[in-house]
Amino acid sequence: EIVMTQSPATLSVSPGERATLSCRASQTISSKLAWYQQKPGQAPRLLIYDASTRATGIPARFSGSGSGTEFALTISSLQSEDFAVYYCQQYNNWPRTFGQGTKVEIK
Amino acid sequence: EVQLVESGGGLVQPGGSLRLSCAASGLTFSNSWMNWVRQAPGKGLVWVSRISNDGSDSVYADSVRGRFSISRDNAKNTLYLQMNSLRADDTAVYYCADGSKAYYDYWGQGTLVTVSS
Numbered sequence: 001e002i003v004m005t006q007s008p009a010t011l012s013v014s015p016g017e018r019a020t021l022s023c024r025a026s027q028t029i030s031s032k033l034a035w036y037q038q039k040p041g042q043a044p045r046l047l048i049y050d051a052s053t054r055a056t057g058i059p060a061r062f063s064g065s066g067s068g069t070e071f072a073l074t075i076s077s078l079q080s081e082d083f084a085v086y087y088c089q090q091y092n093n094w095p096r097t098f099g100q101g102t103k104v105e106i107k
Numbered sequence: 108e109v110q111l112v113e114s115g116g117g118l119v120q121p122g123g124s125l126r127l128s129c130a131a132s133g134l135t136f137s138n139s140w141m142n143w144v145r146q147a148p149g150k151g152l153v154w155v156s157r158i159s160n161d162g163s164d165s166v167y168a169d170s171v172r173g174r175f176s177i178s179r180d181n182a183k184n185t186l187y188l189q190m191n192s193l194r195a196d197d198t199a200v201y202y203c204a205d206g207s208k209a210y211y212d213y214w215g216q217g218t219l220v221t222v223s224s
Contacts, residue, residue, distance in 0.1 A: 095169075
């Protein structure tokens with residue numbers, strides 16, 4: 001099973017600042033990586049797939065990068081609605097596995 | 108608009124059974140490879156099971172294999188998860204999700220399953 005490790009666990013950021021979240025895979029997954037955003041009491045929402053492609057309707061301030069084992073999600077200028085938990089997920093191998101999440105909180 | 112609506116969650120005793128349903132609309136369900144993903148209270152996301160579009164192939168996480176069974180009725184646009192021999196660590200919100208593209212672009216709102224005596 002591929003282990004996905006996200007860092008940091010919590011990121012404190014002021015509105016308008018840039019946030020960078022990291023995700024590492026325990027073995028290479030090519031670019032088969034997705035990022036999801038989850039707010040309290042809501043289902044996850046797809047942000048990024050294939051490591052760097054924004055899903056439909058996702059603002060341009062969200063960008064993804066990386067391949068192989070190292071990946072990043074960058075939010076260029078945090079808006080109030082971006083404070084949430086973010087998960088990465090690999091879909092290169094079975095079972096599909098998620099990272100443990102990074103909580104982006106208001107500083 | 109794609110809608111996935113789960114139902115069937117509730118409180119069940121350890122060792123009991125429960126069947127979850129996920130009603131789909133706004134997509135061609137018979138083409139969709141469907142999944143169940145769960146989230147224990149305050150914890151992260153865990154993939155549980157996937158079924159092919161025609162129901163001929165299914166896969167399970169090790170933690171549920173032999174206890175859970177995924178199925179579908181394409182005539183009713185509905186996905187199911189039969190859960191037997193439930194344990195306390197099965198307590199979670201269960202989401203259905205469309206995984207036709209390998210990642211999950213559509214999710215239901217989830218249904219809570221609580222296993223407790």
